[in-house]
Amino acid sequence: MDSIADMGGTQAWGPAQVPTDEPPFAEPWEGRSFALTVLTMGRISGRNLDAFRHALGRLHPIDYLVDGYYGRWLNAAELMLTDSRILAPGAVDARARRNRGEDVTEPPFPEPSRPDYKPTAAGSLREIDRDPVFAAGDAVRTKDMHPEGPTKLSGYLRRRSGTVTAIRPPHVLPDTHAVFEGENPQHVYTVGFSSTELWGPDAEPFTVHADLFESYLAKIPESEADQ
């Protein structure tokens, strides 16, 4: 899906921040939000990191942006917990309002209904039997994909031509894994794109390398690549 999380190449964000020394967590709640999210993710189903990332992408843009990085973690954790009926919608707000003295009725805890999923191994890397379809040096084009659900093919890389620069270990496919529809591991390739292919003839000269799943890519026939 085209979500607020897919930021590559979007504009009007202002200048980048000048790095400074900073602690990992600017305020105590950020550390609590971080720990709560990581620890509860495993309570949903199989520590599904892709599902968490998809939850981030499903947030309303205001909820994604307004409280910063750990604010969006908090909101995505709440979304996953309500999806799995571990918490009722509105339960967090109701508790927070009660804590500050408002007379609010809290919804009862629902009956949990978690996705039926167990990972076949720890982490995201898998071994698969088939050989990679592409080799380093191959000219490839990204597909014209616009799924309603999750994908890791960023908008700015759709329908672009590039060159495979490396073959990486196979990964579970986030497009199905994030929605608990199977791991479907695939080969992953680092693909290099020229800046002019992405941003037109006036772009600064540089190369972007992105890590892309095999099903996102199609080979460019040699006859066409030579043109």
Added chain:
Amino acid sequence: MSKAAPADRLSPALRTEALEQLLVERELVDPAVMDKFIKTYEQDVGPLNGAKVVARAWTDPGYRAWLLRDGTAAIKDMGYGGPQGEHMVVLEQSDEVHHVVVCTLCSCYPWPVLGLPPSWYKDPAYRAGMVRTPRRVLREMGLEVPEGKRIEVWDSSAEVRYLVLPQRPPATEDLDAEALAALVTRDAMVGVAEVAAP
């Protein structure tokens, strides 16, 4: 979660407190385990790990070659691995090429060697701009990349995690690995700064 106008929103601190209470009541989290987890990322897992990897590569050519060939194994040899470090690739800066790492889709970052990402890395201006106008973004952050140097941007869009091996600064021949590690910064290991001479 709500789409209320910012003026009506509950603060994230209040909402975090409420979520923690609810999950503790459901016996899904233990505050003591949370404390330990937070402490780990505040005190133990941070850019000093990566700095030690870099310093060893600067002083041991065999290690440097291994690190560039199989980053995951060479980094594991230093005792670093775990979440967000399943497959690590090391990119070596040179006189010809400048590497810089970004995650446009989230804020993926090599936790075992650099700790949790700094605020500038998670900022939309960085995530959006680094794949479109990297030279300008680096300049805004204080790094001028010479015109003749090629820029290679690495968008961490799957589970590969990238660590930049900065160039060793001049006049450091007399320093041992420990003294060198003290010079290496987080920013240089992402590619938004160079390592300054002592």
